[in-house]
Amino acid sequence: MDLYSGYINKLIDELAALPGIGNKSAQRLAFHIIGMSSARVNRLAETIRNAKEHVTFCKVCQNLTDEEICPICRNPSRDNSVIMVVENPRDLAAYERTGRYNGLYHVLHGAISPMLGVGPGDIRLKELLERLRGEEVREVIIATNSSLEGETTAMYISKLVKPTGIKVTRIASGVPVGGDLENIDEVTLLRALEGRTEL
Amino acid sequence: MDLYSGYINKLIDELAALPGIGNKSAQRLAFHIIGMSSARVNRLAETIRNAKEHVTFCKVCQNLTDEEICPICRNPSRDNSVIMVVENPRDLAAYERTGRYNGLYHVLHGAISPMLGVGPGDIRLKELLERLRGEEVREVIIATNSSLEGETTAMYISKLVKPTGIKVTRIASGVPVGGDLENIDEVTLLRALEGRTEL
Numbered sequence: 001m002d003l004y005s006g007y008i009n010k011l012i013d014e015l016a017a018l019p020g021i022g023n024k025s026a027q028r029l030a031f032h033i034i035g036m037s038s039a040r041v042n043r044l045a046e047t048i049r050n051a052k053e054h055v056t057f058c059k060v061c062q063n064l065t066d067e068e069i070c071p072i073c074r075n076p077s078r079d080n081s082v083i084m085v086v087e088n089p090r091d092l093a094a095y096e097r098t099g100r101y102n103g104l105y106h107v108l109h110g111a112i113s114p115m116l117g118v119g120p121g122d123i124r125l126k127e128l129l130e131r132l133r134g135e136e137v138r139e140v141i142i143a144t145n146s147s148l149e150g151e152t153t154a155m156y157i158s159k160l161v162k163p164t165g166i167k168v169t170r171i172a173s174g175v176p177v178g179g180d181l182e183n184i185d186e187v188t189l190l191r192a193l194e195g196r197t198e199l
Numbered sequence: 200m201d202l203y204s205g206y207i208n209k210l211i212d213e214l215a216a217l218p219g220i221g222n223k224s225a226q227r228l229a230f231h232i233i234g235m236s237s238a239r240v241n242r243l244a245e246t247i248r249n250a251k252e253h254v255t256f257c258k259v260c261q262n263l264t265d266e267e268i269c270p271i272c273r274n275p276s277r278d279n280s281v282i283m284v285v286e287n288p289r290d291l292a293a294y295e296r297t298g299r300y301n302g303l304y305h306v307l308h309g310a311i312s313p314m315l316g317v318g319p320g321d322i323r324l325k326e327l328l329e330r331l332r333g334e335e336v337r338e339v340i341i342a343t344n345s346s347l348e349g350e351t352t353a354m355y356i357s358k359l360v361k362p363t364g365i366k367v368t369r370i371a372s373g374v375p376v377g378g379d380l381e382n383i384d385e386v387t388l389l390r391a392l393e394g395r396t397e398l
Contacts, residue, residue, distance in 0.1 A: 007265045011250040014243050019231050025219055031288050032218050033247060034254050034263060041251040044213050045244040048232060051210040052240040055233050064233060066206045089230050 008034070060131065062107040062124045064089050072096075072105060079103045081138040085128065085157060087111050087145055095143065103141070106131065111149035112156055118149075120156060128157070132164055139167040146173040146191075207233070259330065261306040261323045263288050271295075271304060278302045280337040284327065284356060286310050286344055294342065302340070305330065310348035311355055317348075319355060327356070331363055338366040345372040345390075 008030060016026035033041060057063070058070035061083075065071070072078060082103030086092050092105050110123040131137070140161050144150035158168045174192035175184055207229060215225035232240060256262070257269035264270070271277060281302030285291050291304050309322040330336070339360050343349035357367045373391035374383055 007246075007250045007253045008263060010246050014246045018228055020224055020227060027292060028219060028289060029217055030250065031263065034250055036251070038251060041247060045248045047206075047209050047213045048240060048244045048247075051206045051229065051233055052235070052237060054206045064207055064230065090227060093226060 057107075061105050062109060062127055063092055063105060077102075081136055082141065083128075083131065083137055083139075084141040084143050086143050087150065087153070091143065091145070103139075108144070108153065111144055111147075111153040113149040113152070116149075123153070125157070125160070129160065132161065132166060137166055139169060141169050141171065143171045256306075260304045261308060261326055262291055262304060276301075280335055281340065282327075282330065282336055282338075283340040283342050285342050286349065286352070290342065290344070302338075307343070307352065310343055310346075310352040312348040312351070315348075322352070324356070324359070328359065331360065331365060336365055338368060340368050340370065342370045 011030045011033065012023070012026045015021055015029050016023050021029070033044070036044075054066045055064050056066065058065045058073055059068055060073040061070060063070050063072070067074075079102050083106050084092075084095065084101065084103055085106045085108060086095070087108050087110060089107055092107055095101050095105075106124070106128045108123040108125065108128075110118055112118055112120055112123065128140075132140070140157070142154040142157055144153045144157075154170055158170075161168045172195050173188070174195050175181065175188060181189065210229045210232065211222070211225045214220055214228050215222050217225075220228070232243070235243075253265045254263050255265065257264045257272055258267055259272040260269060262269050262271070266273075278301050282305050283294065283300065283302055284305045284307060285294070286307050286309065288306055291306055294300050294304075305323070305327045307322040307324065307327075309317055311317055311319055311322065327339075331339070339356070341353040341356055343352045343356075353369055357369075360367050371394055372387070373394050374380065374387060380388065
């Protein structure tokens with residue numbers, strides 16, 4: 001729309017290009033930003049630039065960090081004999097929020113997807129294998145998503161790791177806690193049935 | 200959480216402080232931004248700063264613009280005898296999207312709210328009254344929200360404007376087009392009943 005002149009439209013366009021921000025929220029955000037104090041606007045712009053400039057990947061687990069080795073990998077009280085493999089930093093954050101997992105992580109930054117042309121060489125698998133050689137790892141827990149890509153990746157990793165003798169496990173899929181059975185898709189229901197455990 | 204080190208957390212916090220962005224989306228956005236090219240990140244930061252620096256209020260209608268007088272007020276083909284009063288630029292944009300309103304606007308930048316301590320002096324009413332003195336206005340359409348604050352503001356403006364002899368109207372409230380009656384709240388249903396028109 002030619003409702004607004006250049007600077008506003010440019011801001012709306014930049015914001016709308018971010019994930020999960022539609023045109024309407026972009027407009028709302030743009031107006032909000034313009035209404036903030038100059039000091040806050042400068043701080044926001046600076047924070048964005050700083051994050052990009054200083055944040056890099058942990059040399060060990062590949063999670064985002066602004067140090068060479070991230071706080072989790074550096075933490076001596078974590079169990080370094082267990083590595084949980086996740087697709088992205090958000091998944092790592094989700095498990096950290098549970099507060100109950102005390103092992104280390106490995107972030108793949110993606111999943112194998114022949115459809116999207118993402119092969120094993122495009123995710124951080126090489127780095128995982130190197131870790132398995134060097135460290136004294138007892139178990140690799142594969143916590144990729146329960147999607148086609150996640151399952152493909154899990155199978156692939158499992159085949160790679162098994163010959164090393166290290167135990168490979170996969171997190172369970174099934175009915176979410178608190179979920180009403182009637183609202184859950186059939187594939188999940190079948191998975192939950194297959195994965196049933198004895199009480 | 201101390202999951203991430205300074206730069207990432209700062210970015211997440213800045214993003215989460217924006218309206219409509221929860222903690223989870225802030226995290227998602229932050230990771231996305233860090234993954235963008237440096238050129239795009241710089242452009243985003245620059246666009247934010249530029250918008251704040253160059254965007255100001257139209258001297259006539261108070262909408263956001265980067266010129267002295269906005270494109271709508273400057274447009275000679277618009278009917279300058281009708282002014283629609285809205286609470287904020289988003290509401291103006293909503294009516295512009297209909298493509299069917301050809302009059303001018305006046306943006307209040309807020310609504311009277313005794314609860315929140317927003318009085319008539321805190322919104323751009325003075326500017327509206329000045330316009331009514333100067334221009335040849337036939338009708339003022341009050342399109343503030345259908346909320347307590349919006350209605351209070353509408354009543355207040357109506358009382359101010361009526362003595363000038365200019366016609367004051369209020370947009371209709373009722374059942375949204377395409378809305379299922381069963382999903383609509385009772386207040387709206389009663390409004391729709393009161394506002395019924397003969398067929």
